[in-house]
Every structure is written in C-alpha cells, then in structure tokens.
Amino acid sequence: MACVLLHSKLRTPPRHLKPSAALWHLDTNPQVLNSCPVAPRHKPSEHRKERSSAVEVVPDQDTGSDIIPVVICAAEERMGGAMATINSVHSNTAAQVFFYIVTLRDAVKQTRQYIEKSQLKGIKYKIVEFNPMVLKGKVKPDSSRPDLLHPLNFVRFYLPLLDIRHKRVIYLDDDVIVQGDISDLFHIRLKPGHAAAFATDCDLPSTHEMVRSVGMQTTYMGFLDYRKQEVRDLGINPRDCTFNPGVFVADMNEWRKQKITKQLERWMEQNYRENIYSSSLAGGVATPPMLIVFHDKFTTIDPLWHVRHLGWSPDAHYADSFLQEARLLHWNGRFKPWDYPGVHLDLWEKWFIPDPNGKFSLTRPDTEV
Numbered sequence: 001m002a003c004v005l006l007h008s009k010l011r012t013p014p015r016h017l018k019p020s021a022a023l024w025h026l027d028t029n030p031q032v033l034n035s036c037p038v039a040p041r042h043k044p045s046e047h048r049k050e051r052s053s054a055v056e057v058v059p060d061q062d063t064g065s066d067i068i069p070v071v072i073c074a075a076e077e078r079m080g081g082a083m084a085t086i087n088s089v090h091s092n093t094a095a096q097v098f099f100y101i102v103t104l105r106d107a108v109k110q111t112r113q114y115i116e117k118s119q120l121k122g123i124k125y126k127i128v129e130f131n132p133m134v135l136k137g138k139v140k141p142d143s144s145r146p147d148l149l150h151p152l153n154f155v156r157f158y159l160p161l162l163d164i165r166h167k168r169v170i171y172l173d174d175d176v177i178v179q180g181d182i183s184d185l186f187h188i189r190l191k192p193g194h195a196a197a198f199a200t201d202c203d204l205p206s207t208h209e210m211v212r213s214v215g216m217q218t219t220y221m222g223f224l225d226y227r228k229q230e231v232r233d234l235g236i237n238p239r240d241c242t243f244n245p246g247v248f249v250a251d252m253n254e255w256r257k258q259k260i261t262k263q264l265e266r267w268m269e270q271n272y273r274e275n276i277y278s279s280s281l282a283g284g285v286a287t288p289p290m291l292i293v294f295h296d297k298f299t300t301i302d303p304l305w306h307v308r309h310l311g312w313s314p315d316a317h318y319a320d321s322f323l324q325e326a327r328l329l330h331w332n333g334r335f336k337p338w339d340y341p342g343v344h345l346d347l348w349e350k351w352f353i354p355d356p357n358g359k360f361s362l363t364r365p366d367t368e369v
Helices: 029-032 076-091 105-116 151-162 181-188 205-214 252-257 259-275 288-293 322-325 345-349
Strands: 006-008 022-029 069-073 096-103 124-130 168-172 176-178 196-200 243-251 327-331
Touching: 006 069, 022 096, 069 151, 069 181, 076 096, 076 196, 096 105, 105 124, 151 168, 151 243, 151 259, 168 181, 168 252, 168 288, 176 196, 176 288, 205 252, 252 288, 259 288, 288 345
Parallel strands: 006 022, 069 096, 069 168, 096 124
Antiparallel strands: 022 124, 168 243, 176 327, 196 243
C-alpha cells in the first residue's frame, strides 16, 4: 500500500507523478536535511526507484544513528500549538530529534514559514502532507464534536505510510508540552510482541480527584456502545481501564508485522456501517479503534510522562509541585492552552513562539497576542 501511495514532493515535482493522486507528499528543507547524518544507501527495491535523494538522506536508526523521530500534526488553525510542542521537545534534550510534521495541503507553506522564520529554523524536520481521501468510507460526519473529526486526528493510524525507516517512533498530539528529556521516553523497553506503549487512564493517583470532579471517562464503557453485539463479542470488560492515544511510542516493525493500520481501518469501516461508537461518547472516533486493537497488548508508560486532562475543565487545577515533577503535560479536552479560558496557561506559554506571519494568535481576555 505504501508503495502505491507514497512519493516524494520536491520543490519541482517529477513530471510523471501527479500530486493529486498521492496519499502523502514529502516536503523537505534541503539545508536542514543536509545537516543530518547521511545513512548508507540501501540497494533500491522496485518501490524505491522513484524516490528522490532528499528522502533517502533521512537518518535511519537501524544504521546506528542516534536519532529520535517524533511525529506531530500541525493543523492550520492549531499551528501555534504544534510549534510550542516542537519547541519544548527541542529545548529540553541534547539528543538529535527529527520531526515528521504532518499537515494538510493548505497549511504546508504556513508550516514551513513558521519554522524557517522563527527560532525553530535549526531543527531537523520533514513536512508530510496528508490526503484526507484515505478516510473516505471510514469516518462519517458528526455535528456533536466536529473538531474530533479533523483528518489529522487519524494520522496516528497511518504511521507506516510516513516513510519512517526507524525501529521506533514517538507520536505526540499538538496540545502537549514536554518538560523532560524526550530520549528518556524514547528508550523505554517495550515488552516482546507489543507494537506500542501508552499511559493508562488509571495509573496516576494525583489525577483521580480531577477525573471524578469533571466526569472524565476512564473505562471502556465510556468509549464503546455495549448495546451492540459486535462490541460485546470483543470480550472486553466495560470496566477495564482505558489509555490515551495522544502520546505513545511505537515499534514500527511490530506495527507492520501485526498489520495494525489494517486492523484500525477495519474498525473504522465497521463503525461507519454500524455506529458502534460515536463522537457523542467520551473519546470521539479516533480513540475507540485504538482501544480495541491495543486492548491488553501494550506496554505502559511512566505516568509522569503523560500527565493529562489539563484541557478538560477550566476549573480543574493540579498542584504546582506535581506539575513541576511531570515530564509531559497534555491539555486534552475542549479547553486548549492557546484559547481562553484554560488552566496552567503559564506552563504552555513559556514554549509558545509567535507566528512570524501573524496568522496564529493567542486568545486571552480583552486582548489578542
């Protein structure tokens, strides 16, 4: 599938390739890529013959390069969030991080300019354009939470199509701030046969009071419709603890071996036909397939590497001492740190980089920055 749907996007596309027919377009900054260690050339297979040298110089972890690949989506209307996440990762580690920044066609230029005209111009990155047509017949419109239906919410399902030639990769949502050294998360030990590592929703006692106070769902009952026979046939206890797929480490070899993307697509298609979950439930339509496919088949992350629910309510606060100890903060929920109202906004704003083109601005009381 990747052979057919992937090709490089150079500044002047090859004449024999039609951009409209591709699933992914890879857009790279030559200056940034040329500063990366060049991986030894692989003997080209048939599906690599048309790839450009710009793509092949991306560092390959299998060759011994100490590169940490991080995937993050950059939606046009949330661009400042993605850049703050990137800035926090880049600023808090001495490791070499390579960012795969996934966006839609209309935001490719904005993404590149945000990086090249700001303090992020020194990062190593590749812009990957996502074609929403891959979701046709898998996601149906739902007016209750349209934000949860954004095409980029489903990029995490398609990691193998990003042309990532590393053994593992970190995926981060754009409403995340990393306060620790990302290399610590990257080097966690995954259990044999596990394709990913997540943080469970029941793992951190400090969050339990907040979860109870705002009615946050932390079990499968809050995400799947147990009235449907297809759900009951899964044999998943509705009281089993869920996990949050906004931050995870993926083993790419296991992901491909287990055909995780195909499994996720199968559940998306079944929901499209039979509505076994919906965005009116707690997790929208991107979380339930992950919960089904990875049930009892994932390694757990240190809970301090995913302190979440900061965006669930503008009235819910954590103790400052606890937040300082956290390695990663996640404003999952409706109340994002670039909008108002919100909580612990100072911890996010310290990593915010103003948009050099002025397209993205913070929303604050009586003023816009």
